[in-house]
Amino acid sequence: MPRDPFGGKYELGDQLGTGAFSEVRTGVEKATGKKFAVKIIDKALCKGKEGMIDTEVRILKQVKHENIIQLYEMYEMDNKIYLIMELVTGGELFDEIVSRGKYSEVDAAKIIHKILLAISYLHDMGIAHRDLKPENLLLSERSKSGKIMISDFGLSKIFSDDEVMKTACGTPGYVAPEVLQRKGYGKAVDLWSIGVITYILLCGYPPFYHKDNVELFKQIMAGKYEFDRPWWENISDEAKDFIRHLLVVRPGNRYDARQALDHPFIKMNTVSEQTDR
Numbered sequence: 288m289p290r291d292p293f294g295g296k297y298e299l300g301d302q303l304g305t306g307a308f309s310e311v312r313t314g315v316e317k318a319t320g321k322k323f324a325v326k327i328i329d330k331a332l333c334k335g336k337e338g339m340i341d342t343e344v345r346i347l348k349q350v351k352h353e354n355i356i357q358l359y360e361m362y363e364m365d366n367k368i369y370l371i372m373e374l375v376t377g378g379e380l381f382d383e384i385v386s387r388g389k390y391s392e393v394d395a396a397k398i399i400h401k402i403l404l405a406i407s408y409l410h411d412m413g414i415a416h417r418d419l420k421p422e423n424l425l426l427s428e429r430s431k432s433g434k435i436m437i438s439d440f441g442l443s444k445i446f447s448d449d450e451v452m453k454t455a456c457g458t459p460g461y462v463a464p465e466v467l468q469r470k471g472y473g474k475a476v477d478l479w480s481i482g483v484i485t486y487i488l489l490c491g492y493p494p495f496y497h498k499d500n501v502e503l504f505k506q507i508m509a510g511k512y513e514f515d516r517p518w519w520e521n522i523s524d525e526a527k528d529f530i531r532h533l534l535v536v537r538p539g540n541r542y543d544a545r546q547a548l549d550h551p552f553i554k555m556n557t558v559s560e561q562t563d564r
């Protein structure tokens with residue numbers, strides 16, 4: 288660890304979490320005392336993509352949205368890349384799902400609405416997230432008013448394809464069929480993941496699951512899932528119809544972010560918030 292990785296501007300603190308590609312720690316800006324999250328990435332994982340890191344980070348720095356974790360700065364030192372990001376304190380949506388069990392339709396639709404607004408904003412900028420899953424959805428604070436915040440967008444692009452494939456194989460449950468077939472990385476992959484997340488929020492378990500990854504891949508590539516009884520019995524047709532338009536194997540036939548935002552499941556449950564758009 289270099290003693291002074293950020294030209295003396297920041298001091299590193301406690302670990303906030305670890306991911307497949309990185310360690311995340313708090314960082315304090317010495318001049319102001321302001322706290323940030325610092326994502327530390329091993330450059331070895333970006334082999335072959337070194338040239339595009341600067342370009343990608345420059346694009347990601349332009350992203351400013353209330354439901355997206357802001358990226359402020361990047362520093363490069365020795366074998367590491369340090370990304371200075373907005374700090375949030377509410378933890379992962381994943382832990383919230385585990386503790387709640389599942390969400391009401393209204394609460395689920397409100398969260399999905401915010402995710403769709405953020406994803407539609409990214410897609411309009413030509414950026415796909417490509418790694419949407421509850422672990423990458425953070426809460427701004429640990430209270431009822433905690434906003435959903437998307438993290439990790441676009442970064443998968445700077446990792447080598449082999450690394451991305453390795454993590455996809457680590458948590459394949461959220462990955463679109465075209466990714467498993469190595470056929471595509473378009474914006475449509477995000478809408479597939481939103482379908483998976485919606486399904487999980489409403490029933491508390493994933494649509495595609497098998498302890499054997501080969502079987503799981505087959506299920507995903509066939510788009511084979513069910514609205515099992517009794518868990519789905521009391522869930523509305525609108526919610527199911529919404530999911531049916533997202534868990535579509537052919538990316539060209541899948542809803543895009545705009546179409547998803549216009550679906551009755553979102554519209555009906557977020558009437559009071561529609562002015563936000």
Ligand code: ADP
Nearest residue numbers: 303304305306307308309311324373374375439
């Ligand atoms: P990876 O891309 O390697 O999976 P993540 O960016 O998802 O890494 O970060 C790993 C963990 O670190 C997250 O799941 C979360 O717990 C924590 N974390 C990431 N970013 C922030 C942040 N901006 N503020 C607070 N905690 C964060």
Ligand code: MG
Nearest residue numbers: 306422423439
């Ligand atoms: Mg992550």
